[in-house]
Amino acid sequence: MSNQPEQAPQGSLRRLQLGEREFLLLGTAHISSRSVEEVRALIQEEKPDRVCVELDAARYSSLTEPGGWQKLNIMEVLKKGKGFLLLANLVLSSFQRRLGASLGVSPGEEMLTAVRLAHEEGIPFSLCDRDIQLTLRRAWGKTSLWGKNKMLAAMLSTIFSSEKLSAEEIEKLKSRTTFQSMLDELAGYLPSVKEVLIDERDRYLATRIFQSEGRKVVAVIGAGHVEGIARNLRALADGTLPADTASLEVLPPRRRLVNLLGWLIPAAIVGLLAAGFFRSGWQLSLAMLWKWVLVSGTLSAVGALITLAHPLTIVAAFVGAPITTLNPFIGIGLVTGVIEAFLRKPRVTDFEHLHDDLLTVRGFFRNRVTHILLVFLFSSLGAMIGNFIGIPWLTSLLRK
Numbered sequence: 001m002s003n004q005p006e007q008a009p010q011g012s013l014r015r016l017q018l019g020e021r022e023f024l025l026l027g028t029a030h031i032s033s034r035s036v037e038e039v040r041a042l043i044q045e046e047k048p049d050r051v052c053v054e055l056d057a058a059r060y061s062s063l064t065e066p067g068g069w070q071k072l073n074i075m076e077v078l079k080k081g082k083g084f085l086l087l088a089n090l091v092l093s094s095f096q097r098r099l100g101a102s103l104g105v106s107p108g109e110e111m112l113t114a115v116r117l118a119h120e121e122g123i124p125f126s127l128c129d130r131d132i133q134l135t136l137r138r139a140w141g142k143t144s145l146w147g148k149n150k151m152l153a154a155m156l157s158t159i160f161s162s163e164k165l166s167a168e169e170i171e172k173l174k175s176r177t178t179f180q181s182m183l184d185e186l187a188g189y190l191p192s193v194k195e196v197l198i199d200e201r202d203r204y205l206a207t208r209i210f211q212s213e214g215r216k217v218v219a220v221i222g223a224g225h226v227e228g229i230a231r232n233l234r235a236l237a238d239g240t241l242p243a244d245t246a247s248l249e250v251l252p253p254r255r256r257l258v259n260l261l262g263w264l265i266p267a268a269i270v271g272l273l274a275a276g277f278f279r280s281g282w283q284l285s286l287a288m289l290w291k292w293v294l295v296s297g298t299l300s301a302v303g304a305l306i307t308l309a310h311p312l313t314i315v316a317a318f319v320g321a322p323i324t325t326l327n328p329f330i331g332i333g334l335v336t337g338v339i340e341a342f343l344r345k346p347r348v349t350d351f352e353h354l355h356d357d358l359l360t361v362r363g364f365f366r367n368r369v370t371h372i373l374l375v376f377l378f379s380s381l382g383a384m385i386g387n388f389i390g391i392p393w394l395t396s397l398l399r400k
Contacts, residue, residue: 049214
């Protein structure tokens with residue numbers, strides 16, 4: 001297929017003529033009122049054969065069915081090891097909603113506008129994005145241990161952030177130079193996350209858009225994806241990129257270091273206690289064991305205390321952290337999260353006000369759904385810090 005020259009961008013709109021097909025890529029900011037108007041004007045004027053939007057089925061459902069959160073079983077989420085993914089999803093939603101609240105715009109409103117107009121005009125539409133949970137799990141799985149720590153730090157700073165942007169600043173985010181500088185910064189800070197969140201999704205979105213039917217296709221996408229999707233569409237049209245997303249829809253294998261750490265930490269602790277016994281008998285070994293329980297349990301309990309967990313949850317964190325550290329198949333976050341969920345079971349009102357409570361730090365602590373996830377996270381962080389402190393401490397006791 002021969003490509004005709006690409007038309008010059010008009011504002012946030014990029015037109016691509018690829019053989020007999022025309023693709024109109026509209027770059028938006030997800031909390032921009034101007035983007036909503038641009039979507040409406042483009043679809044009404046161009047009358048495309050199909051509208052594609054940067055949404056997956058789960059996010060589309062959450063935008064159109066706000067009551068869907070009431071079906072959430074927080075205990076099952078924790079037991080399946082998805083507590084961190086759910087919290088990360090809520091943090092991202094919280095950040096967008098806080099920015100949008102000051103502008104009177106709901107996150108994703110421009111995407112919903114595109115779908116509504118498609119319905120009204122009798123135009124087929126496609127949800128073209130990859131499942132958000134799969135994207136987050138790939139980002140987490142491809143990130144190094146140090147990168148995971150930076151991701152946690154970034155997530156925590158977002159929870160406690162009160163950042164607000166003006167409408168003018170939001171519009172500036174749609175410019176190519178602004179986004180390129182942001183992507184360059186992300187690539188330097190967390191290259192694997194940038195690869196999954198931007199590069200992979202550029203290819204995934206482009207493939208789904210290319211596979212959609214119609215000679216004229218309007219794609220409503222985040223401004224940061226316009227350049228990458230345009231580049232991938234040209235490659236798909238040329239045949240230099242296969243129209244296949246299968247490789248982007250599987251979880252990466254767990255890193256060997258991650259698997260090893262699950263066993264190395266318990267082995268190191270048991271080995272140090274055994275070394276203490278062989279060196280000075282039960283007295284030193286028991287003293288080392290008590291110090292291990294003290295540092296690991298205390299720091300995990302402090303993490304639970306910071307989140308204002310139930311007193312019994314705090315006690316469980318102290319008792320459980322030293323035990324779960326020796327078991328690579330269960331983490332203290334699961335124990336404290338489940339206990340907190342049992343003692344303070346989320347109410348109907350917590351699900352009804354979940355979106356509003358995401359707007360403030362106080363809301364995160366007040367809402368029992370997000371509060372349980374915070375207990376899960378902070379008690380886990382406390383135990384992890386206890387590992388980094390406790391093992392060197394036990395080692396130093398052997399040298400005395």
